[in-house]
Amino acid sequence: MxxxxxxxxxxxxxxxxxxxxxxxxxxxxxxxxxxxxxxxxxxxxxxxxxxxxxxxxxxxxxxxxxxxxxGPSEDTTYSTVKRRQLDGQATIGKPISNTQAYVLSQDNMLCPVGVAGELYLGGAGVAKGYWNRQDLTQARFVSNPFGDGVLYKTGDLVKWTAEGELKFLGRMDNQVKIRGFRIELGEIEHALLQHPDISHAVVMVQQEDAACLVAYIVVDTQAELTQIQAELANTLPKHFIPELWVSLDA
Known part of the structure; x- marks a missing residue:
């Protein structure tokens, strides 16, 4: 149908x-x-x-x-899969058959469990490149240091969980630096959206005076902001917690 x-x-x-x-x-x-x-x-x-x-x-x-x-189109659409559970952990799961996933640091070293890095994909589904875009092909499709073929640089920020699954944190180009800390805005948004009372969330940087994080949220119930902040503090580092909060109407 x-x-x-x-x-x-x-x-x-x-x-x-x-x-x-x-x-x-x-x-x-x-x-x-x-x-x-x-x-x-x-x-x-x-x-x-x-x-x-x-x-x-x-x-x-x-x-x-x-x-x-x-999965990106460059890896034939789907690369990982997770059967999500009721009240379960929000991850994108494990690679599908004939697909390899690597989480690499900025110096192309394998990231240990729990450490964020860029997701690289390899395997049978990876494309050969972009049509008539040799420059972009060379930038995004790189030699595979772990085996045959090439790897596709997704530009997505992920980390391995202790269960061997991938947790999506956002886009690499959505990183900011505040007071010396590198912060992934997408990771904060992802954590906010896992709260049962938040339907929409966007995190931005306010540059007036000293830079700070601002969270814009749509709350479906009468949940207390202090409770939301406390729950967020249980899952994210202290410097990831927004300093300003704006509640918007649905």
């Missing part, structure tokens, strides 16, 4: 054991409807960060399997 808009499913008879392949924002739209989601055997979600709150709501509505898929 192919539809241009997931809301078109409301006007159709969706058979049981259907597989739905879409983006998280689209399936969040379905969650606001009365559609019987138990007809979906599996829902594959890719293209955007997948919030734990969305995962939990899908399982509560009867979906049997929720998969978080990650």
């Amino acid at each position: 192919l539809v241009q808009d997931v809301l078109a499913l409301l006007q159709q008879q969706v058979p049981h054991n259907t597989l739905l392949n879409t983006v998280p924002s689209a399936v969040e739209t379905l969650l606001d409807t009365e559609l019987d989601l138990s007809v979906f055997e599996s829902i594959n979600l890719a293209g955007e960060p997948l919030k734990q709150k969305t995962v939990d709501m899908l399982y509560q509505r009867g979906v049997k399997n929720v998969y978080d898929l990650y």
Whole structure:
């Protein structure tokens, strides 16, 4: 079944054991409807960060399997997969078959578990390069120091978990430096979006006087800001905690 808009499913008879392949924002739209989601055997979600709150709501509505898929077009779309769990850990999982993933530091050394670095992908799905863009090809497709073929520099910031899974932290070009600390804005946003009461979050740097972090959030309930800050402090270093907070209407 192919539809241009997931809301078109409301006007159709969706058979049981259907597989739905879409983006998280689209399936969040379905969650606001009365559609019987138990007809979906599996829902594959890719293209955007997948919030734990969305995962939990899908399982509560009867979906049997929720998969978080990650991958750039340069590696034939999907590179890693994770069957997300109810109240589970938000990761992008492990490499799919015939795909290798490496987390490298800026000096191209393998990062240990828990240390953030750039994700490099290798394997059967990696493209040969960009059409008529030799300069870009040379910059993004590099020799594989760990085996045959080439690796694709994704530009994504990740780290390995103790369970051998990859945790997506944001884009490498979304890093800033404040008071000597290198800070990944995407990692802060990702942590905020895992809070069950936060539906949207953006973190920016305010440059007036001394630079500081500002968090813009949309809160779905009457959750106390102090509670949100305390929970964030349990998952992020102290210098990652925004100093200014702005609560926006949905």
